[in-house]
Amino acid sequence: MSAATGTTGVEGFGAPLPRDFYLQDTVAAARALINCVLIYAGPDGLTAGRISETEAYTRDDPACHAYRRRTARNETMFGPPGHAYIYFTYGMHHCFNAVTAPEGIAEAVLVRAVEPLAGLELMRQRRGLSSKAGMPGRHPATETERARMREGVALCGGPGRLCQAFGLSRAQNGSDLTEAASLWIAPPRAAVGPPDPEAVVATRRIGISQGVERPWRFYLRNDPYISRR
DNA sequence: ATCTCGATAGTCT
């Protein structure tokens, strides 16, 4: 067991979701990934977070990178399901996706935000944010909790932010998410459970100019850990 | 709270 080292193994976050999870309908997968846990045990430490915001991209969707044709950039979307599609955009940001649909069919779920669960100090370093050491218990519990939420959003509230906080880049593009080797997605923790379908909000996707009418962005009502209201 | 804009480089027309 290497639980104490924090570099390998399941670490109490659960075994990876099976390959079949990624073979369900991509829009359904985007909903089902809410509350699941993203874990990356990288060379300099482990970070983990509860997936709080997702978007679906399908083959017949003009906003999908693979809508036009297969290229070097979108190649992993055409590969087997359950792998990471990580791309570089805007000259400075990375975005993390989970590939869905059978091999040859290019669909994926973009993870837009997570609630930080582990490795927060590492996330602060990578994001260039200070830890604000002090913060004595003088504040009301509600105020402390609000500060925790604000920091969580600053660390991982947005696709570019979460990739920076987790240390993800094109180096991890194509990683198999169904192996607990280093980058994987586990089911929701027992104390949290899968998302209540009634509580899942569906809105327009962010930052696209085509296919804007498809309500394929998902998050939980009242969840503070999202990229935008 | 909401807006506008600049940074910065890979990808595609």
Place this chain on the structure above:
DNA sequence: GACTATCGAGATC
């Protein structure tokens, strides 16, 4: 040459 599944800063209300 244009566009981009973004972010952060600064202006403005």
